[in-house]
Amino acid sequence: MSSKLEIGLFVFVLASFLGFQVITRVPGLLHTPLMSLTNAISAISLVGSLILAGAAEGKLATVLGSVAVFASMTNVVSGFLITDRMLKMFRRREAPKKKEPAPQTQEVTP
């Protein structure tokens, strides 16, 4: 096994394991933002696309690379924006936390 592959496999397996551990802690409440965030993160394939598009290795590579840059960049921008937009909407109850069941007695009498 080449050391390149060996390191790659180590990274792959450990990162999957870590990912699973971290992701199982995300509550059901946030599963939609979870999916859109991991989506945005995996748009890091932009890195590979950029190198391909900019390396001047022939027309095919430049064209395919540029389309890939476009597609990944769309995901980066829309993924982070929509995740943040969703998370902004999650808010806690504003009312004071669980008061005793007699809130009417608060009226001030002079």
Add this chain to the structure above:
Amino acid sequence: MNDVKDVIIPLAYLFASACFVLALKWLSHPLTARRGVHTGEIGMAVAIVATLMKTDIVEFQWIAIALVLGTALGVPLGLLVPMTAVPQRTALSHAFGALAAGLVGTAEYYLQRPAIDKTTMIALGLEVVLGFLTFTGSLMAAGKLQGIVRDRPWIYRGQNIVNLAVLGSALTLVGILVYHPAKAALFPFIIVISLVFGVMLVIRIGGADMPTVISLLNGYAGLSAAMMGFVLNNKLLIIAGSLDGSSGLFLSIIMCRAMNRSFMNVLFGGFGAQETVGSIEERPVRSVSPEETAMILDAARSVIVAPGYGMAAAQAQYKIRELSDVLMKRGVDVKFAIHPVAGRMPGHMNVLLAEADVPYDQLYDLEHINSEFPQADVVLVVGANDTVNPAARTDKGSPIYGMPILDADKAQAVIVVKRSMRSGFAGVDNELFYLDKTQMLFGDAKQVMGEVVNEISKMPATAGVMR
């Protein structure tokens, strides 16, 4: 200068990897979640800048154009898409991500051949197959969710064998290229077959299974990004791809569990194919008016709302939040019971209710709310059907048998808001509607909920029964 870059760029990638892991870690709580998003953004920005510093990149004009166009499409997709359409957008972004992976893999093949070693070719083959099948599969899924493509599954005899043969042939071609990487004529066939397979895979899947399919496609897109990392020998890609892949896998498992189905069953079962199970006989139900509903709700001490996608389809979530507010003000305890498959993608219902300004501490998931139904005075079922169908518990012949459900039938009283007596996604009749404790509130959910809110608002402050 280049020596410095050789140090800085890998360190930047390492930093970005750490940011991505932290981003997901902070997503474990709504209070820290936005910090997670910002951390992810920082990681992404650092990785992009570091990549642009690479000496491999000599031409910038195409990159600049592509980045500008991508941003131009990404901003409206991120800011303007309504929350009900988030599943479609997500499917679309799986398609984009997978397309990028497929295209990069294709270009790499033509650049590196014929001297491609076996392991690289395996990774490259998987990247391309997964990339292109996820591309068309996700487009199909997005089309179905948007209503452009027919929602009903398309099924024919021997479909599983045909599908397996198609996928098998793509993998066989990859196998041949592993041993004979110079046979470039085979490569376009791999692409075409994978594209076709993506369509065939999703065309047979019905609307009820969309949450699972989206999760699965999420996993595939992540895996193909990770494979790209192997091909390009880039650890950052491997890490980000496997994070995405594991989230897809995790969500698929949750979705399958929520419907008591296996992966195999989702992919090969053709669920939701039946038009309707048996003939639904006409049975009497008790109907109730909005006025009566208002009185029942106001007299209750605790109310649990069980929403389904029908609520969002009727845009009734805002009225329901008003109802919840007005009841809470009158001392009624209101909780929302969220079934994992209540929306059209994992967690969708929570987002829809959060958008309507329902505080998240009022939202309870299945395992946390089910023990509370017996103590609830009233359960208000809005636009949900299969997720509250007691047949899942009792009727072995039912297609939804074994699926965990919200125990709405265990409450003291049930009010079901429904447009008509049609059956749900799974095409199954619902025993809940015929129980003695159940009353049906017929009509458009948004309209009747509005009427109920008005009725309650008109009531004098003391109308509530002694609490």
